[in-house]
Amino acid sequence: MAGRYKSKLTWDDVTPKSAWLNRRQLIAGGAGALALGSIAGPAAASLEAQKTDYGQGLEPNTLEEITSYNNFYEFGTDKADPRRNAHMLTTDPWSVEIDGLVDNPGSYSMEDILDGVTLEERIYRFRCVERWSMVIPWVGFELSDLLNKVGVQAGANYVAFETALRPDEMPGVKSPVIDWPYREGLRLDEAMHPLTIMATGLYDAPMPNQNGAPIRLVVPWKYGYKSIKSIVRITLTEQQPPTAWNLYSPQEYGFFSNVNPERDHPRWSQRFERRVGSGLFSKQEPTLMFNGYEDEVANLYQDMDLIEFH
Ligand code: MTE
Numbered sequence: 001m002a003g004r005y006k007s008k009l010t011w012d013d014v015t016p017k018s019a020w021l022n023r024r025q026l027i028a029g030g031a032g033a034l035a036l037g038s039i040a041g042p043a044a045a046s047l048e049a050q051k052t053d054y055g056q057g058l059e060p061n062t063l064e065e066i067t068s069y070n071n072f073y074e075f076g077t078d079k080a081d082p083r084r085n086a087h088m089l090t091t092d093p094w095s096v097e098i099d100g101l102v103d104n105p106g107s108y109s110m111e112d113i114l115d116g117v118t119l120e121e122r123i124y125r126f127r128c129v130e131r132w133s134m135v136i137p138w139v140g141f142e143l144s145d146l147l148n149k150v151g152v153q154a155g156a157n158y159v160a161f162e163t164a165l166r167p168d169e170m171p172g173v174k175s176p177v178i179d180w181p182y183r184e185g186l187r188l189d190e191a192m193h194p195l196t197i198m199a200t201g202l203y204d205a206p207m208p209n210q211n212g213a214p215i216r217l218v219v220p221w222k223y224g225y226k227s228i229k230s231i232v233r234i235t236l237t238e239q240q241p242p243t244a245w246n247l248y249s250p251q252e253y254g255f256f257s258n259v260n261p262e263r264d265h266p267r268w269s270q271r272f273e274r275r276v277g278s279g280l281f282s283k284q285e286p287t288l289m290f291n292g293y294e295d296e297v298a299n300l301y302q303d304m305d306l307i308e309f310h
Helices: 063-068 081-088 110-114 143-150 244-248 294-301
Strands: 095-100 106-109 120-127 132-142 158-163 183-187 197-202 216-218 231-237 272-275
Touching (some): 095 110, 106 110, 120 216
Parallel strands (some): 095 231
Antiparallel strands (some): 095 106, 158 231
8 A cells, every 4th residue: 555655645735625536445544554644624535546557666756746846737837836726626516528429428427427437546657748757656547438438429539628717716827828728639549548547536545636636637658738637528529629738839749749759849858857856966867758658559659650740
């Protein structure tokens, strides 16, 4: 369990109002090494996600690092803003509109979404386009489970995602940094890939608001901006959907955004990265093709020019 992480667990930031957990996987107060006594309110519940082999041998970043150095522009553009402001986001109740080319369109509550789902821990590498990286022990389930539940219709080629847009709760959306709401998209085969998950927690606890509570996407072989937070809409489409950073600057941020050390960002090289927490003057590490998931995902892009289709 959590004891193996060797991290300084401080739970100050993990205080979401509601614990979006599969109730059968809730263990009230039974989190072993975690200092649960210090958590106030319903978040004191921990969640027991099924352990998996993903990320064996990787040393996760600390909870403190994962929850204090964030990109979530709806709450401000400084790395410290999401931790400071994301508590304003109401995550309970929460529902996700699922529409487009699906058999069962509609508004799905978190309870609907988690019904019958097995939550797993997936320790994944996470590589931001800005050249920092982390290793994060997510809790979630495969996106394909949800898509199969709602029934994908023939003719669907892409999956589009949208983040909540709530000016009253999100101080950052007053600035037109990007064309709100934050939007992302995947090709259907990428969305159905077993590595692609919907995450509802991390470090055996519900998702902290600054990391995208109550439900976000995680696509570990792509730059972090594809992993859209606090999702309220999922739409199955025939055409490639517009995406926030691609609209902002298509040359810099492609639709695919696969981690690729060979394809420079126009303003910087992507050959190296620095692990958050490893120290300001620490050695840079080489960036891995598909962020280290080449064996699993290279076949999705077999005949594609990965420089042109970046
Ligand atoms: N999702 C939304 N809605 N808004 C954002 O600003 N930032 C993206 C991505 N998802 C972002 C978002 C970027 S640039 C990164 S690197 C990751 O979230 C950061 O995830 P983390 O803060 O959990 O590490």
